[in-house]
Amino acid sequence: MNPIETEHHPMSSYDLDTTTLRARLTGALVLPGDADWDGARQAWQLTVDQRPEAVVLAENADDVVAAVDAARAAGLRVAAQATGHNANPLGSLSGTVLVKTSRMRGVAVDPEKRTVRVEAGALWGDVTAAAAPYGLMGLAGSAADVGVVGYTLGGGLSWLARKHGLAANGVVAAEAVTADGVLRRIDASTEPDLFWAVRGGGGSFAVVTALELDLVPVGDLHGGTLFWPVERAAEVLHAWREWTATLPDEVTSIGRLLRFPPLEEIPEPVRGQSFVAVELVSLLDQDRTDAVLAPLRELAPVMDTVHPCTPHDLAQIHMDPPQPVPAAGDGVLLGALPAEALDAYLALTGPDTDFSLLSTEIRHLGGALAPQPGTGGAVSGLDAAYAVFTVTITPDEAAVKATHQVLDAVAQALRPWSTGTSYLNFAERSGGAPFAEPAVLARLGRVKAQYDPADVVRGNHPVAPAA
Numbered sequence: 001m002n003p004i005e006t007e008h009h010p011m012s013s014y015d016l017d018t019t020t021l022r023a024r025l026t027g028a029l030v031l032p033g034d035a036d037w038d039g040a041r042q043a044w045q046l047t048v049d050q051r052p053e054a055v056v057l058a059e060n061a062d063d064v065v066a067a068v069d070a071a072r073a074a075g076l077r078v079a080a081q082a083t084g085h086n087a088n089p090l091g092s093l094s095g096t097v098l099v100k101t102s103r104m105r106g107v108a109v110d111p112e113k114r115t116v117r118v119e120a121g122a123l124w125g126d127v128t129a130a131a132a133p134y135g136l137m138g139l140a141g142s143a144a145d146v147g148v149v150g151y152t153l154g155g156g157l158s159w160l161a162r163k164h165g166l167a168a169n170g171v172v173a174a175e176a177v178t179a180d181g182v183l184r185r186i187d188a189s190t191e192p193d194l195f196w197a198v199r200g201g202g203g204s205f206a207v208v209t210a211l212e213l214d215l216v217p218v219g220d221l222h223g224g225t226l227f228w229p230v231e232r233a234a235e236v237l238h239a240w241r242e243w244t245a246t247l248p249d250e251v252t253s254i255g256r257l258l259r260f261p262p263l264e265e266i267p268e269p270v271r272g273q274s275f276v277a278v279e280l281v282s283l284l285d286q287d288r289t290d291a292v293l294a295p296l297r298e299l300a301p302v303m304d305t306v307h308p309c310t311p312h313d314l315a316q317i318h319m320d321p322p323q324p325v326p327a328a329g330d331g332v333l334l335g336a337l338p339a340e341a342l343d344a345y346l347a348l349t350g351p352d353t354d355f356s357l358l359s360t361e362i363r364h365l366g367g368a369l370a371p372q373p374g375t376g377g378a379v380s381g382l383d384a385a386y387a388v389f390t391v392t393i394t395p396d397e398a399a400v401k402a403t404h405q406v407l408d409a410v411a412q413a414l415r416p417w418s419t420g421t422s423y424l425n426f427a428e429r430s431g432g433a434p435f436a437e438p439a440v441l442a443r444l445g446r447v448k449a450q451y452d453p454a455d456v457v458r459g460n461h462p463v464a465p466a467a
Contacts, residue, residue, distance in 0.1 A: 014053055014095070016074040024066035027059035027103060041098060043084025044145075045428075046326040047394055052079070052093035057100050058120075061175065061183050061209040064099055068207060069181040071097040072456050078179075079458040080207045082121045082147030086154070088328075089430040089460040096458060099207060101149070106210075109134060114215045115172055118148045120208060128311045136215040137311040139167040141425075142318035149208050154424035154461075155200045155379050157387070159223065159281040159314050160216065162249045162367030168200040169376045170214035176206035179452035183209070197447040199377020202424055202435075204444075204459035205451055222289045223281040223317050224306035226296055230274035230351045233257060234343075236299060237362075240278050241342055243295055249367035251292055253280035254318075256361040257349055261393075265321075269303065274351070279317050280306065328403040329391030331426030332411050333384035333419040333433075337362065341417045345388070348406075348413050357392035357406060378440055384419045389426045404429070424461050435461060442466070 022029050030040040031054050040055040053076055056067040064080075071078045077096045081087065101120035107127055108117045111134040116127055125144030131137050139158035141151050156167025164170070173187040174195065184206070186195040197205045228236050240255040247253070255278055262272035278296055282289040286308070293306060321327075334341065345362070349355045364386060371381035390410055394400045407429070411418070422433040434441060445466035448455070453465050 014074045014076050016054060016076065016097070017070055018054070021056075021066060021070040024070075025056065025059075025063050027063045028057040030055040030057065040100065041093075042324070043081065043087035044324045045084055045087045046324050047328060047400060048084070048087040048090070050084075050087065050090070050093050050098065052096045052098035055098045055100055057103055059103050061177065064101070064120075064177045064207050064209050065181050065183055067097055067099045068177050068179065068456070072179065072181065072454075077456050077458050078207060079460075080120065080203060082150055083123070083145065085143075085146055086150070086425060086428055086460055088428050090458065091430070093458075101147075101209070104209070109136065109215070111136065114217070115212055116215055117210055117212045119210050120147075120149045122148045124148055124151070125315065128315070131215050132218070132311055135218050137218050138213060138215055139164055139170060140311070140314065142315065143320035144312075144315035145320075145322070148213075149211055150203065151425060152211060152213070153198055153201070153203050153208065153459075155382070157363070157369075157382075157423065157425065159252055159317070160283065161369050162247075162252045162365070163283055164216055165368040166200065166376075166379065166381060167213070169380055171195075171199050171377070172212040172214060174198055174208050174212070175210040176208045178206045179454065179456040193447050194451055196377050197444055200379025200424075201377065201444050201447075201463065202459040202461045204457060204461075204463040205448055206457060218311060220283055220285045220289075221281070221309045221311070221314075222284070222286070222306055223279075223309040223314055224304070225277050225279045225317060226293075226301040226306065227270070227275045227277050227303040228299065228301050230257060230259070230276050232299075233276040233350045234346055236276045236278070237342055237346065238339065239296065239299060241337055241339070244364045247292065247364070248284070250283035251280060251289075252364065252367075253278055254361050254363045256359060257355075258359055259356060261358070281309070281314060281317070282306075326394050327391055328394045328400050328407070329389060329426075329428045330407045330411070330432065331387055331389040331423060331428075332414050333382065333421055333423055334362075334386040334388060334414060334417045335384055335419045336417055337386045338417070341414060344413045344416075345410070348409055349390075355406070357390055357403065359392070360390040360410070361388070363387040363389070378444055379424070379436055382423055383421070384423075387423055387426060388414060391428075427461060430461075
C-alpha cells in the first residue's frame, strides 16, 4: 500500500470484542486480513504506514461511542482521523483502534446566525460549497480536501488569518465523545475546560464528532500569485519582507520558493521550472489591492495571477496536491524576520545551493493572529511574526531521511529567530518544539487528566494527563 513499511502487524494480544462492536455499528469494522484492510488504514499522507489493531469506519456519533467503549474495555487506545494529512506524528498505531470519520460529511449552514455545523469527516471544500450561496465563507486552509475538524483543533491558519485570526477562535460549540464513552456538547458554559482545550490544543482530549463554527461574509476578495525566476530569490524575498511591514491586516501573503518536477500532473506554465513566488489574498477592493501590490509588480513578475476571487478560488492558489501523496515536511515559527534571518534561510534554500525540495515558504503572520490572553481557547493566536514551512515528495525511506536532514538544517539556521514554540498543523514530526507556553501545557495536562486519566484518546501531538 505505502512506500514505507515500518512495522509488521503482530498478532494482537488485545481482546477486542469484535462481535459486540460490529452489532453496535451502523458503519463498518475492518480488521487485519480483511480484503479492504489496506484501504481502511491508509492516511492521506502516504509516507505513514498506519497499523492499528482495528479500523472503525464511523457513520455517526453513536459509532464513535461504540468504538471508544470497545477500545477502552479491551485496554486499547483510540485515534480519530478524517483524512490523515498530518498523520506522521501518530506513528504505527499499535495498540490503537483507528476511528475513520470520513463518512461523516454532514454540513448545515445557519445563514441568520452566520454559523455552520460540520460533522467530523467534512472537508473544507464541503463547507465552502454550502456557505457560498449565502454569501458566507469559513476560515479554510489552503487545500479544499483538508478535514475541517483536525485543521481547527490544531488552530487553523487560513488565507483570512491576519484579519480574522485562527479558525479555532471561531468555534462556537463542539460535540465530542470523551474517554468514558459519553457524547457531550461542549461550549463556553458547558464543560468550559474541555471546550478551551480542544480549541487549538489538538485531538488528545476527546473524539470530536462535530463542530459549530462562525462564518464570515464574503466581501471584496482578490487572490493569486506573482512568479519570478528562482535566480531572483534574494531580491524578491527581501523586497517582500520589507513590503509585509507596510501591509494592512486585510492582506495575508506568503513568500515561497518552488521547484516543480517535470510531471504531467503539474500545470504546463510551471512544469519542470523553479520560481520565487509571492502568494496572497486581499480583502481590499480592486483599487486598494492594486495600490498595495504596486511595489511587487514593479519587480516585473513573469506571471501575475492575482484576480478577483470566489471562496472556491482560494483553494487553488497554494497548488496543494489534489490527491494523497508520500511527503515529508515541518515548520518553524519566527519571532522576527530581519534581513540576516532571510539571508540565513536563503543560504540553505536559494538558487545558489543544492536545495531541491519541492517547496519552502515563509508566511506572514501578525494582525488578528496575535494571541489575546484570557480569550479564545488553548491556542488563541500565534506569538510569532512569520511561519516557515518546508515540504517535498518522499517516495521511499531514503528520501524521508534525506529530507529530515534538510528540515533539521533549516530549523538550525533559523534558530536565533525561532520563538521556541510550534504551530501544530505545520509540525509534521514528533518530538519538536512545544506548541504552547508552559502554563498552557500544564493546564492542558490537567484537562486531560480530568477527562481521560488513562490516556485512551490519542492525538497526533499528544498531551499527557497531569500526574
